[in-house]
Amino acid sequence: MTKTDLGTETDMALNLVDLARFPISDLDSGEGAAFLKECQDHMDAHGWCNLDGFIRPDALTALEDEASNLLPGAEVLTIKRNIYQGAIDPSLPKDDPRRREYTHVATQLADDQLPSDTLVQQLYKSEILTEFVRRVQKKPVLYRCADEFQALNVVALYPGSWHAWHYDTTECTVTLLLKAAESGGHFAFLPNSRTDDTEDREAVDRVLAGDMSHAQKFDRGAGTFTLFRGGYSLHGVTEVFGESPRITAIMTYDEQESRVISDDINMRIYGKRVEKILSDRKAALAQR
Ligand SMILES: O=C(O)CCC(=O)C(=O)O
Numbered sequence: 291m292t293k294t295d296l297g298t299e300t301d302m303a304l305n306l307v308d309l310a311r312f313p314i315s316d317l318d319s320g321e322g323a324a325f326l327k328e329c330q331d332h333m334d335a336h337g338w339c340n341l342d343g344f345i346r347p348d349a350l351t352a353l354e355d356e357a358s359n360l361l362p363g364a365e366v367l368t369i370k371r372n373i374y375q376g377a378i379d380p381s382l383p384k385d386d387p388r389r390r391e392y393t394h395v396a397t398q399l400a401d402d403q404l405p406s407d408t409l410v411q412q413l414y415k416s417e418i419l420t421e422f423v424r425r426v427q428k429k430p431v432l433y434r435c436a437d438e439f440q441a442l443n444v445v446a447l448y449p450g451s452w453h454a455w456h457y458d459t460t461e462c463t464v465t466l467l468l469k470a471a472e473s474g475g476h477f478a479f480l481p482n483s484r485t486d487d488t489e490d491r492e493a494v495d496r497v498l499a500g501d502m503s504h505a506q507k508f509d510r511g512a513g514t515f516t517l518f519r520g521g522y523s524l525h526g527v528t529e530v531f532g533e534s535p536r537i538t539a540i541m542t543y544d545e546q547e548s549r550v551i552s553d554d555i556n557m558r559i560y561g562k563r564v565e566k567i568l569s570d571r572k573a574a575l576a577q578r
């Protein structure tokens with residue numbers, strides 16, 4: 291499938307999603323309504339919703355090819371961060387695992403490196419898809435994140451790398467697996483491990499100490515669409531093994547319209563390239 295086969299006028303979800311199995315374009319009647327209820331019930335009961343085979347096989351090949359062609363232009367990011375991706379709570383004891391910084395190495399395309407005519411960007415911008423995510427999460431309003439770097443990312447984890455434990459900086463995250471790892475590379479998480487003012491410390495500390503027995507883990511094939519509350523569910527990806535990378539598209543959403551992330555966090559996540567963009571911008575503004 292190529293971009294010209296797909297046209298540009300229609301909502302891209304209609305072209306890429308397996309609508310026969312996942313009728314996201316009509317959620318108010320018949321099969322669509324029943325499907326939505328199933329997703330909502332699963333989200334309520336478990337804190338996640340996993341849709342295996344969400345992307346049609348021909349569309350998946352096109353998305354995977356597109357990502358593989360773009361990835362050589364991506365930076366290899368070495369990201370060192372605590373699980374909250376922000377300042378450490380000074381009241382924590384010195385040896386508390388929640389003070390620790392965890393490192394992962396990812397080859398990552400930020401939103402501004404994904405052109406607007408790419409399939410993945412058009413899928414993310416789909417109103418049908420956004421509305422589906424909103425309704426599964428039972429939000430009165432939900433917007434795609436407006437941050438120029440974080441909104442949509444494509445992340446490749448090469449063998450030997452993993453994604454360190456963290457909470458996302460936006461509330462609702464969807465991950466779309468474009469290419470599965472040959473082995474390893476499991477997405478693992480603690481559904482709803484924190485709220486705005488409390489955290490399930492026992493569960494979090496257990497995971498940080500290396501005990502994964504209570505973490506949620508499941509096998510996901512390429513084309514799987516997984517909804518969860520990434521800002522409130524500690525999560526990461528286990529080490530990738532084999533010869534080829536594991537590739538995901540990360541789509542972020544927030545209840546707040548025009549939600550952007552602080553420069554400080556973006557520089558920490560995206561490193562030198564973003565530091566330069568932001569400092570060049572400041573310098574240009576100062577000259578005006
Ligand atoms: O690749 C994944 O499955 C998850 C990645 C992730 O958690 C993130 O990019 O914030």
Ligand SMILES: [Fe+2]
Pocket residue numbers: 456457458463520525
């Ligand atoms: Fe995440």
